[in-house]
Amino acid sequence: MTHHFTHETRVPQPREKVFAWHERPGALTRLTPPFGGGPDQVRQAPSDGIKPGSEARLGVSVPGTFGTVHLPWTAEHGEWEPPHFFTDRMVNGPLGEWEHRHVFEESPRGGTVVRDEVTVRPLPQWAGKLNDLGERAMTPQLERIFAYRDRQLREDLAFHDQHDGPRLTIAVAGSSGLVGTQVCALLETGGHTVLRMKRGATTGEGVIGWDPARGLLNPRDLEGVDVVIHLGGQSIVSRFTEQKKREILDSRVDSTALIVRAMGQLPAEKRPRAFVVSSAVGYYGTGRGDEVLTEDSSSGEGFLAEVCREWESAAHGAAAHGVRVVNVRTGLVLSPSGGLLRAQLPLMEAGLSGPLGGGRQWQSWIGLDDMASAIAHLALTEDAEGPFNVAAPNPQRQKDFAKTVAGVLHRPAVVPTPLAGPKALLGAQATEELVAASHRVDVSKLLGTGYRFRHEDLRSCAGHLLGRTG
Template sequence: MSIECSSTIAVPRAEVFEWFRRPGAFSRLAPPWMSASIESEAGSLADGRAVLRLPGGLRWVAQHSAADFDPPQRFVDRTAVDGLASMPVGRLLPWRHTHEFEAVDDGHTRVVDRVDTPVPAMLLRPMFDYRYRQLTDDLAAHGQAAERGFEKSTIAVTGASGLVGSALTAFLTTGGHRVIRLVRHAPSNPDERQWDPDAPAADLLDDVDAVVHLAGASIAGRFTAAHKRAIADSRIGPTARLAALAKATGVPTFVCASAIGYYGADRGDEILTEIDSRGTGFLADVVADWEAAANTAASPATRVVRVRTGIVQSPRGGTLRLLRPLFAAGLGGAIGNGRQWLPWIGIDDLVDIYHRALWDTNLTGAVNAVAPQPVRNRDYTRTLARVLHRPAILPIPRFGPALLLGREGVAELAAASQRVQPTRLTAAAHPFRDEDLESCLRHLLGRTR
């Protein structure tokens, strides 16, 4: 059994092929709804080997074929056996994937995927729909940055292994940038540097063009005194020290994560933009202090951008990862009366916003990283249920989430209501990959057909 899929992209063939050769391509193309995670990427399309972790401790090993490697026209990979964990898949699920690149003209490339496997075509087509859109949108984003003069850069990233950090680093490396991961442990390769949040080394940011600071303890959890202290302590002090170092080193761009919690837990139907005042409550206090710490990096030589992030949509983490199995089982529902505003943002649109913060020198200060169309909680519920073809009829009373988060946690997280708009991005004519929630969820969950 075999399947053939293709898509034409408005990028020269050599550039498309080079994108596939760079680190991060496998990660950018891996469908997020599948229950598999990347253990390692192939070091070479000619003879490298990629490994996927599967449920039950199994492994999928994809071995690239040197005999079939013909740049920039073709590369081939097939399943292989490397240890007991890879034997069931390697023996029982044959797979040969031929990637071909045809030059339509000087500026267009037809990407063709031919797969020989017993896996039914109906299961594979959503994967290739996802891959083609990711490839098209990523190359377009890099092309826009190049048109604005953004050259290959060295970018230091904290929190690179997290949900946002892993997506952003893969995006940047496929764009030809060098990413230096600032890690707590001893470095394991030349693209890692050990970072002590309490006392960063004086040479930590040497030869770095930009810093993206994403690290911080998860806000999810019961709002105990210890949890609240971890949220604040992992953000304010480390950010101040890293910002001071960036300023002293003369790093041109310092981009720091922030959150829409700045506006407070509930502002009713008030439309909130970057110029609106901060709200009240624990998260508003933490975010205000966090942003103040980031601002200490600002100088004539260092531009600071604070990315106030909304509710990130990705089946790999965050709220969607928690809600997807509940809704798939028909147990989803709106929280309370469902009137709360939910300012969402797709994971790839968030990556694009961080990317823009790196190359758009006109962008400084606070930037609301939310989609242009916020929805109420009840509308989010209906949309996710529709995408998954499941009912979502029964509302969830507030005391349900309160059992896990406590009263304050429910108010600040599960029942929060913020009608936030991306005013600065809209003014900059920033293109969103997904302006409406349903198209975002369908893409991320493989439900586009």
């Protein structure tokens, strides 16, 4: 027996604009919930948009594995009639049957009604009445998924309305990372052309090949690019051995300097106009306690502060070539697909989270969607320049952070964890700078550019990312 599920989303934008958003590269990535698994859920973007015959490949997380075990899912697009509807169906995957019809109707009150009509059979036909049990188990999950998609579509369309300027060509280094993937998808759904800078790849359609380790980047590959966004670098979650520290520093500084040199070798009229480069709130060092940190605050002590100073200095070399430079001092990026939150979720689900090292250190957090949106906003805002603290306006002490997120999961957060555990894994220096550091940053400068946060408070952010808004 098959079952039917329907969800309606109402948006103020006209039908043609909403349908066009769904046709663009990046739409599937923007609509795929992070609580479904790891960062590689969309393993292959649709091969030909949403036209008939186009295929996409995904990885669907097995419940209870926290995104570590995935089942393959191949979707094929079928009927397609712009701007009225399109369909896709599962041709390979864990369910007995799945067909999704996306219907776009003009609302009598203005705007568009997007109606998602899903026909699903959880198990093979021979399973009979077991499908009824599967449907009852699946319905709450479908409600979570489509509530997430509802919010994503409304917020993304509002973002593009705010940035309804010329369509740009934007090169992105670090495009396959947790943040870079979403930055690219968000920009693409806004109609911008995104070129992904890939190490060791051959330059071709949609790709700029480069090799930072060998100092290889053809300046001509940046001709016609309006903005370069650089989000790459070695992971900092490790023991800070001397070799690892050199790798972390060099991967950021050398690659940034290489892009700057390539820009400088181009004629002024063919040079990118802006360079947006990652940094981090680690710029402010350790031991800042309750101090409110603005972009004018001094840099602090420690290895990560040194990395951020040299990283930002390398990026500012582009200013000598007349390029607008933005340094994005990122807070702790939250997503169940990666980073801090993903690492903590198993303990939170088990009710074993709580104060870490006393829990009084400030955590300047930001949801993944706001992180991607803020980077795109700074890239598209022509008068944004210099360093920006990019975090939610309401930092939390670590013990309150743990209590709030665990509360969204309906779990307690009262188990204290001494720093001895992280020190055993990461060593003393990395623990001090990654786990015990206190950063209470002010984001007035970002707000002053007109950026509109999707989630200013932690509870609503965690509820959205975890699909637990009820």
